[in-house]
Amino acid sequence: MGSYSSPCIEDPFGVDKSEKMGLLEECSRIMNSDSAITSTYAQLHSERIDRVLASTEGTLVESHLIHTQPFLQAFAVHGGDAQSRSLQTGARAAGWEWIRENDLLAASERVRDEAIEKVMAPEGPSGVMDLVLDGLNLSLTMHESVGHATESDRALGWEANMAGRTFVRLSDPGSLRYGSDIVNFTADNTMPIGLASWGWDDDGTPCQKWHTVRNGIFQEFGTVRETALLVGRDASRGCCRAQDFGFFPINRQPNFYLEPSLEPVTPDDLISGIARGIFIQGRGSFSIDQNRVNFQFGGDFFREIRDGKLGGPLKKVLYGARTTEFWGACDGIADARFFQPMGLLTCGKGEPMQGARMTHGASPARFRGITVGGGVR
Incomplete structure (x- = not known):
């Protein structure tokens, strides 16, 4: 009780x-x-x-x-x-x-x-360049390329709705290189401001905190009671949630976030190391393939980076990459002073479709050598 x-x-x-x-x-x-x-x-x-x-x-x-x-x-x-x-x-x-x-x-x-x-503003350039992405932009990118990709029901082949299954295999925990050494994703359903912080999930499992990715290596799936043993865990991580009483509880994303730098790092520090690139703020259009591998994301506001300094605004910018290559290209993250949480009120999944709430977040981060092209927004 x-x-x-x-x-x-x-x-x-x-x-x-x-x-x-x-x-x-x-x-x-x-x-x-x-x-x-x-x-x-x-x-x-x-x-x-x-x-x-x-x-x-x-x-x-x-x-x-x-x-x-x-x-x-x-x-x-x-x-x-x-x-x-x-x-x-x-x-x-x-x-x-x-x-x-x-x-x-x-x-x-x-x-x-x-x-x-x-x-x-002028339309953004096309080519391979460096990006600094703010926490609000990264929240959607991590939601689609990390959160859904590490749900245990997708890895088991039980879930293929809403952009398919996942490239992550049951044998990958502890070995899959998901990102660079500075990339750490923490799942945390005990976060006070988090929308997936309920105290207990719909299996009655207490909410918990754990590493999804540590030092760039994938650690474990988000699990429910039905899936935990099947993916090599002794107990559920408490990810079982239903939209409301009229829906069957399913495996959902936890709150999770990209850990900020422990050293003092500002967004200006990240920008100063870029000769030619773009600073992207907020979320825009996106698409991702049926295995959560190839993706394309936009943003809400864009500014040119030239010779280590912010320039004027741009428009119609999209960036695309493969999931592990993208997170592997992260070589700088700002510290916790610049952390931005992003609570999502609606994440669709399941058949019949149901919504769920969760919170992601990050400090601005730098990514090297990302393919950029034009977009509608």
């Missing part, structure tokens, strides 16, 4: 609706204050989940969760082109304090201005 409650300083459901609507209206007014902006979107999302799990094996646990997310987006049009810029700080296991922390009025000005800068 037990109970878990996510952190919440200010209950979002206790905030008057007039305050919420006033904030959204002012954000919209600010974003629409330039004639180059043709469309805007402002949203506040809050949810309360009260969950009780009782089983015939004696489990009786409850979780009380509050998740909150702001979102802003502005579309700018110029010269026959349209581009967008967004606030993408993601969801968090937190209350209204997360909305206040984002300072949405200041964020609205930034989103407006950078949407205009983006639509007027």
